[in-house]
Amino acid sequence: MTIDGKQYGHLIDPRSGQQVNSPPSVTILSRRGVDVDALSTSCSVMGVDPCWALVEDTPDTEANCVWFEDETLKVTHSDGVILLDPQNVRCGNAPCCLF
Structure with a gap:
């Protein structure tokens, strides 16, 4: 929402x-x-660092985090997350869109 020109x-x-x-x-x-x-x-x-302690303490839970640090995009994930290469994902014989 915007109040007096400032976004919240x-x-x-x-x-x-x-x-x-x-x-x-x-x-x-x-x-x-x-x-x-x-x-x-x-x-x-x-934030990302304290998040990992919570994720590790919660059974059957995994996480993926994306953030900017000094204008550089960072991505990290827990070991149980399987990352998909969007170039290689298929739905039957057709490529799929991932959001």
């Missing part, structure tokens, strides 16, 4: 009460939806 996001850091600026993109894979929701929001607020 939906992620709030409970430590400061301020919005989270430039949060990482976090994808959580887990068997329980409640874990996915809580971990994705927590990891976006806390």
Whole structure:
């Protein structure tokens, strides 16, 4: 939302009460939806490094994080995440689109 020309996001850091600026993109894979929701929001607020401790402590859970550091795109993922090369993904005999 925009108030008085300033953009506000939906992620709030409970430590400061301020919005989270430039949060990482976090994808959580887990068997329980409640874990996915809580971990994705927590990891976006806390940042990448503290996120890994939470992911490792949650059974059957994996994560993928994408963020900018000094204007460089960074990507990291837990060991259980299988990364797909979008150039080689197929749906039957046709290529698929991944978002």
